[in-house]
Amino acid sequence: MSTQRPGPRPGGIDRGRRGLLLGRRAAVPPIHPPWADAAALRDLCTRCGACATACPERIIAPGDGGFPVVRFTAGECSFCGACATACPQPIFDTGRRPWTHVAAVGGGCLAVAGVYCRSCQDSCPEAALRFRPLPGGTAEALVDASACTGCGACVPACPVNAVTMQPAPEKPHAC
Ligand code: SF4
Ligand code: SF4
Ligand code: SF4
Numbered sequence: 001m002s003t004q005r006p007g008p009r010p011g012g013i014d015r016g017r018r019g020l021l022l023g024r025r026a027a028v029p030p031i032h033p034p035w036a037d038a039a040a041l042r043d044l045c046t047r048c049g050a051c052a053t054a055c056p057e058r059i060i061a062p063g064d065g066g067f068p069v070v071r072f073t074a075g076e077c078s079f080c081g082a083c084a085t086a087c088p089q090p091i092f093d094t095g096r097r098p099w100t101h102v103a104a105v106g107g108g109c110l111a112v113a114g115v116y117c118r119s120c121q122d123s124c125p126e127a128a129l130r131f132r133p134l135p136g137g138t139a140e141a142l143v144d145a146s147a148c149t150g151c152g153a154c155v156p157a158c159p160v161n162a163v164t165m166q167p168a169p170e171k172p173h174a175c
Contacts, residue, residue, distance in 0.1 A: 030069045053086070057078060059152070060083060061074075073156055101168055106162045108160050110159070129141060
């Protein structure tokens with residue numbers, strides 16, 4: 001299993017000095033619905049809202065300019081494909097992987113501060129999150145980028161909002 005080591009890159013814990021001191025979350029880039037081509041979305045999306053209405057998880061909402069974005073704070077993606085089916089435009093390509101992002105655990109993680117918490121790990125259906133114990137009762141979260149589907153289940157599971165989705169480094173999970 002290849003794991004991401006701590007550092008300011010996607011798929012691993014951001015233990016940058018500022019993050020550790022301030023517990024700030026990493027910047028969260030907008031996430032389009034799964035399988036949606038970014039260029040096609042920009043050029044062809046009518047902002048009709050059909051994808052959001054179709055989503056049984058209610059995680060799609062209007063973003064900047066009314067274009068649909070996924071908000072994992074509301075739940076996780078089940079990869080049901082309802083959004084792609086509902087869209088009347090040639091925007092979704094279900095023949096490719098749904099996303100290129102993976103989970104990233106930020107410096108606000110409670111485990112970094114020595115507080116026992118494994119909520120994100122417990123929520124992950126792919127066993128893509130694990131913790132490496134460190135001296136002093138702390139631990140670091142490691143994300144297996146090859147196993148992470150980007151489903152977002154770990155995002156609302158975190159009690160301190162330390163988990164975000166970030167662009168995958170290489171070889172993201174293929175669904
Ligand atoms: S695949 Fe299903 S759960 Fe995921 S965003 Fe689309 S409609 Fe929602
Ligand atoms: S269903 Fe298609 S056209 Fe309508 S808002 Fe969603 S992506 Fe845009
Ligand atoms: S996004 Fe989904 S698969 Fe990836 S670490 Fe979080 S819960 Fe696991």
